Amino acid sequence: MKTPASISALAAALLLALAPVTASAGPSLMRGPGSGPGPSVADSWSWPLNPRPAVVRGFDPPARPWLSGHRGVDLRAAYDAAPVTSPAAGTVSFVGVVVDRPVITVDHGNGLRSSFEAVRSVLGAGAAVEEGDVLGWILPGHCGPEPCIHWGVRRGEAYLNPMAFVTDLRPSILLPPKDPAPG
Secondary structure, three states, X not given: OOOHHHHHHHHHHHHHHHHHHHHHHOHHHHOOOOOOOOOOHHHOOOOOOOOOOOEEEOOEOOOOOOOOOEOOEEEEOOOOOOEEEXXXXXXXXXXXXXXXXXXXXXXXXXXXXXXXXXXXXXXOOOOEEOOOXXXXXXXXXXXXXXXXXXXXXXXXXXXXXXXXXXXOOOOOOOOOOOOOOOO
């Protein structure tokens, strides 16, 4: 029969054994792109609009792939027909209309692809782009009267939060105050 102390010790050992896996898998999936299994802040991308845009609608993925949700972010542009730039180097993999919106997709390698809608582009599939190169120009209508784009990022078939590639989304940690110096 196991005692409460032995059960607590077993639970503590299990938590310690799993801690490195949780720590390495969790935050790395919340940051920008990198070469390892998860993204890395050190390799972060640039914003696709200049100046830095406001987020009109945030990332709200569905609980299941077939459910409705918002699989990217909507970014407000400073003006109509603003240029949309590539957030990282890559190759244009798609330019066309999806449903009723013009879309451009850039393959950044390592399974990462970013897509932008509604964007008019003169580029074609196969075009190489560097970070900051103009992909196209915003078309009206995605956010009503406000000029904006929808930016989505995928790794394989999984949608990722695009904000994680341009900002550090790790939670803030409040540390206790330092003890005042003795008198």
